[in-house]
Amino acid sequence: xxxxxxxxxxxANMQVVQPVFVITPDIEIEFTPRTPNxxxxxxxxxxFPEAMLNVLKQQCYITVGITNLSNQKIxxxxxxxxxxxxxxxxxxxxxxxxxxxxxxxxxxxxxxxxFRWTLIPENLDYLPxxxxxxxxxxxxxxxxxxxxxxxxxGEHKQGERITITTDKLFCAEDAP
Numbered sequence: 001x002x003x004x005x006x007x008x009x010x011x012a013n014m015q016v017v018q019p020v021f022v023i024t025p026d027i028e029i030e031f032t033p034r035t036p037n038x039x040x041x042x043x044x045x046x047x048f049p050e051a052m053l054n055v056l057k058q059q060c061y062i063t064v065g066i067t068n069l070s071n072q073k074i075x076x077x078x079x080x081x082x083x084x085x086x087x088x089x090x091x092x093x094x095x096x097x098x099x100x101x102x103x104x105x106x107x108x109x110x111x112x113x114x115f116r117w118t119l120i121p122e123n124l125d126y127l128p129x130x131x132x133x134x135x136x137x138x139x140x141x142x143x144x145x146x147x148x149x150x151x152x153x154g155e156h157k158q159g160e161r162i163t164i165t166t167d168k169l170f171c172a173e174d175a176p
C-alpha cells in the first residue's frame with residue numbers, strides 16, 4: 001500500500017508547490033515540480049547560452065529523490081517508468097536524446113556536461129539507506145501526470161519487484 005503525504009514548498013516566485021511523496025516499506029520517492037523560471041535561472045547562472053535556455057524554458061521539470069528503505073539493493077531503471085497525462089503517453093526523452101540535441105546545436109561541452117549531471121541517472125543501484133536523485137524532464141502538460149514505475153531488487157535483480165503508481169504529478173508553471 002502506498003502513502004502519499006502532501007507537504008508545501010514555497011519556491012522563489014512565491015508559487016506554492018506540493019511535493020508528492022510515494023512511500024512503501026522498501027522505498028521512498030519524493031517528486032518536486034520545478035518551474036521553467038527556476039530551472040532556467042539555475043542554468044543561466046552557470047552561463048548556459050540563450051539557445052539552450054530557450055529550449056529548456058519549454059520543458060516540464062520534476063526533481064526526484066529516491067531513498068532505499070530496505071535491507072537489499074534496489075535498482076533504478078528509467079526504461080521501467082511510464083508517464084501519461086489524460087490517458088495519453090507522455091514520452092520522457094532519454095539523456096542520449098539531450099546529448100545529441102545539444103551537440104546538433106553546437107553547445108559548449110562544459111554546458112552539456114553540467115546539464116547531464118542535473119538529470120536523474122537512467123540506471124542506478126541503491127544500497128540500503130542510500131539516497132540519490134536528479135531531474136526528470138518531460139514535455140510540458142497542463143494535465144495531471146500519472147507515473148507507473150517498477151524497480152528490481154536484490155544483488156542480482158533476482159528479488160521481488162517494487163511497483164509504484166501515482167497520479168499526483170504535475171508540471172509547475174511560472175506565476176503570471
